[in-house]
Amino acid sequence: MLEVEGLHARYGQVPVLNGVxxxxxxxxxxxxxxxxxxxxxxLLRALMxxxxxxxxxxxxxxxxxxxxxxxxxxxxxxxxxxxxxxIFPTLTVRENLRMGxxxxxxxxxxxxxxxxxxxxERLAQRGGSLSGGEQxxxxxxxALMGDPKLLLLDEPTEGVQPSIVDExxxxxxxxxxxxxxxxxxxxxxxxxxxAFAQRAYTMLKGQITEELRPEALYDPRVIADYLGV
Amino acid sequence: MDFVAxxxxxxxxxxxxxxxxALGLAVIFGMMGVINLAQAEFLMVGAYTVLIATAHGxxxxxxxxxxxxxxxxxxxxxxxxxxxxxxxxxxDTMLATWGLSLGLVGLVTLVFGPTTEGIATPLGHxxxxxxxxxxxxxxxxxxxxxxxxxxxAVFNYTRFGLVARATMQNDNMVSALGVNPARVYMxxxxxxxxxxxxxxAVIAPLTGVVPTLGLAFIAKIFITVxxxxxxxxxxxxxxxxxxxxxxxxxxxxxxxxxxxVAMLAVAIILLRxxxxxISGFWxxxx
Numbered sequence: 001m002l003e004v005e006g007l008h009a010r011y012g013q014v015p016v017l018n019g020v021x022x023x024x025x026x027x028x029x030x031x032x033x034x035x036x037x038x039x040x041x042x043l044l045r046a047l048m049x050x051x052x053x054x055x056x057x058x059x060x061x062x063x064x065x066x067x068x069x070x071x072x073x074x075x076x077x078x079x080x081x082x083x084x085x086x087i088f089p090t091l092t093v094r095e096n097l098r099m100g101x102x103x104x105x106x107x108x109x110x111x112x113x114x115x116x117x118x119x120x121e122r123l124a125q126r127g128g129s130l131s132g133g134e135q136x137x138x139x140x141x142x143a144l145m146g147d148p149k150l151l152l153l154d155e156p157t158e159g160v161q162p163s164i165v166d167e168x169x170x171x172x173x174x175x176x177x178x179x180x181x182x183x184x185x186x187x188x189x190x191x192x193x194x195a196f197a198q199r200a201y202t203m204l205k206g207q208i209t210e211e212l213r214p215e216a217l218y219d220p221r222v223i224a225d226y227l228g229v
Numbered sequence: 230m231d232f233v234a235x236x237x238x239x240x241x242x243x244x245x246x247x248x249x250x251a252l253g254l255a256v257i258f259g260m261m262g263v264i265n266l267a268q269a270e271f272l273m274v275g276a277y278t279v280l281i282a283t284a285h286g287x288x289x290x291x292x293x294x295x296x297x298x299x300x301x302x303x304x305x306x307x308x309x310x311x312x313x314x315x316x317x318x319x320x321d322t323m324l325a326t327w328g329l330s331l332g333l334v335g336l337v338t339l340v341f342g343p344t345t346e347g348i349a350t351p352l353g354h355x356x357x358x359x360x361x362x363x364x365x366x367x368x369x370x371x372x373x374x375x376x377x378x379x380x381x382a383v384f385n386y387t388r389f390g391l392v393a394r395a396t397m398q399n400d401n402m403v404s405a406l407g408v409n410p411a412r413v414y415m416x417x418x419x420x421x422x423x424x425x426x427x428x429x430a431v432i433a434p435l436t437g438v439v440p441t442l443g444l445a446f447i448a449k450i451f452i453t454v455x456x457x458x459x460x461x462x463x464x465x466x467x468x469x470x471x472x473x474x475x476x477x478x479x480x481x482x483x484x485x486x487x488x489x490v491a492m493l494a495v496a497i498i499l500l501r502x503x504x505x506x507i508s509g510f511w512x513x514x515x
Contacts, residue, residue, distance in 0.1 A: 048405055074407035086402045088395045099395050102388075102407050146407060 001026045001182055002047075002150060007056035009046045016042045018206040019056065024150075027180040029173075031193040033217065034203030034226050040186040041083055043203070044152045047184075048080045049073045060150065079148025079181075083155050085139040089128030093119055096127045096138055100145030108145050115171055116141050133164030140168070144175065150182045157189045169195055188227060190217050202226045231358025236481060242366050243480075244473030245373035246432060251450040251457075251465055252376050253425030259454045259461035260397055261417055263312060264319060266326040268450065269443020270333040271422050275300050275429025277337060280346055280438045289351045289434055296430030297423040304422020308415050316414065330443075337440040345439040365434060372431045376424060381462055383420070393417045449489075452496045458506020467507050472496060 002024040009017040016039045024030050034040050045051045047058060049070035058065040065073055074080070087096050097109065097119070113120040116137050122130065127138060136156050143151060153172075157165045169192060176183055187193040193200065194214040202210040204226065216222055254268050265271075275296040282292030311329065315322040352364035384390035392413055396403045400410035429442070436442060453472055457464030475495045480488030503509050 050401060050405075069409070070401070070404040071407050071409045074405055080405040082402070082405070086399055088398050088402070090398065091391070091395060095391055095395075098391060099403070099406055102392065142406070 001028075001061060002184075003057070003059040004047070005057045005059075007043075007046060007058065008054040009042060009051045010054060011042075011051075016206050017046060020203075020206070020208055021056075022201055022208055024182055024184060027176065027182055029176055029183045029185070029196055029198045031185045031187055031197035031200045031214070031217075032203055032208075033187060033190075033193055033200060035188075038203040038226075039206040040203055041154055042206075044080070044082075044154050044184070044186055047152060048078060074146065074148075077147075077149035079143035079146060079151045081136075081139045081143050081151065081153045081156060083158065085132075085135045087127040087130075087135050087138050087142065089126065091127055092124055093127060093130070093138060094123040096142050097145050100142035102146065106145065108147060112141050112144055115174065131161075133160040133168075136160050136164070136168060137171070140171070144179075144181075147179075148181060150184070153183060153185045155186055155188065157187065157192050165189070165192060172196060190223065190227065193217055231360055234357055235360045235362065238362060238366075239481070240474055240477045242370060243477035244470050245370040247449060247453055247473040247476075248466055248469035249369065249373040249376055249431060250425075250428040250446050251453040251469060252373075252380060252428060253421045253423070254450045254454050255457065255461045255465040256380070256421030256424060257418060258451070259457065259459075259465065260393075261414065261421070262397075263316070263418070264323050264326070265312075266323055266447070267307070267330040267333060268326075268425055269447035270330050271300050271304065271425035271443075272429030272432075272446060273337065273438075273440060273442045274303060274333070275426035276433035276436070276438045276442055277341065278426065279430045279433040280341075280348055283348055289348060292433075293427070293430045296426040298426075300426025300429070301419045301423030303426075305415060305419040307422070308418040312418060313411065313414065334440045341440070343440060345437040347437050348434040350434040363435075369431055369435070372427070376427060377462060377466060380424065384462070389413075389416060449492070452493070456496050456499050456506055458503070458508035458511075460508035460511050463511070464506055464508030468499075471499070471507070 004020055004022050007017050007020040008015070020043055032040050032043065042051060046053060049068060053066050060076060063076060065076070088099065091099070098106065118134055118137055119141055122134070127135065130138060140156065156168055160168070172183065173196070175181055185193065185196055194217045197214045200212045200214050200217055201208050202212065202222065212222065250272060253271060254265070257263050257265050257268065278296040278299045279289060279292030282295060283289055307329065311325050315325060350363060350365050352368065354361045354363055384394060392403065392408055396410050396413040403413070404410050453469050454465055456468035456472065472492050472495060476488040476492040479491035499507065
């Protein structure tokens, strides 16, 4: 499904991705762990097209995405839940969801409100008035409105209260099963990452260093190498 | 009694023209943040469209209907060739659009000459007591309301409006949802230009048409939009009402010069008290 080969990218003169290669299969759930600054967020941004690839290739269902702008990638079935959620604060919850349906027909609306009942109660509220956890759910639902086949999730647990973190985990697993959406998660929360993923990659200094089974994320060596401060 | 009625009508008219002329700038500057110093020339081209239409035997109404299309297309071309390279670069934008303003005035002067051309004001008059009111100024007031209503409806009830509001907040996120933000900026700028074309066309029969037509309004409409603040439509309407009221009241009781001075003074005081503009502390919206 998704094949990334030798991807290089940089911010100005600072190299942040130094030859990332990975493969993710259809409907698979993969997590990428690593410390702050390892390049996880940058990798997702490069996959979505916000950062130019200096070298390497991104192939998605046989199509070369490497030089396509983000909106073309979105139309080809990539969905993005960015770090910090980036919902539209002055738009209502309903309008935020409608924005998600621009590249589709919006037929998911009722179905998604069943999956995310919190949003149904707040359709007329402005996005900016929601709590952090609710905004996170809105960002996920917005991405799903467009019927993506690959969902890129950047630390969805950051700044979210624990009860909602559990809720988000269940919802993501449910969506993966129900719609067959492939998911790539970037995360530092070990409990969340290991419960979510079928497979894990570790990242260090802009490179993928290891491929692990999710149970291995609790290994003290892995924690010390990739998550310890 | 008729004096009060006529004065009240005059004030309403002053407010309406201010809002009508500022509407396009509310979109281009208020919403998009583009300091377009050629906005006055968008008004001017709108007015000339009516002049050309009437010179070719069409009615004023046809001219008014065509002007938004002409100026909207002009805006589209200007966005593609100049503005799109300058988003976020305020000084460069000011310099480029100032040059554009001079160029457009020069070009129109070259083609049509520097003289003021009159357009016969359509419609008749109504008599209120000892006063005569032009029915056309009633039309101007109605057009201001229509322009406001149209703009409100476009931004709140259409797909384009929703995407435009989202794009002004976060264009990267919009592109991650499958929309090319460059197209949205282009469309929004053209829409703002079309509104200016409408405003210029509607006032043309009252002001006369001259290449420097816009200069009389450029400062006023910028002040109105800036005082209006972040909620662009209601803000601009409110500030247009306040500033138009002050200007016309002072103009009636002294001279139009003092009217403009008073308007500027009130604008400065308002911005000192509400640096974000009148709508700075309102709930955000359009």
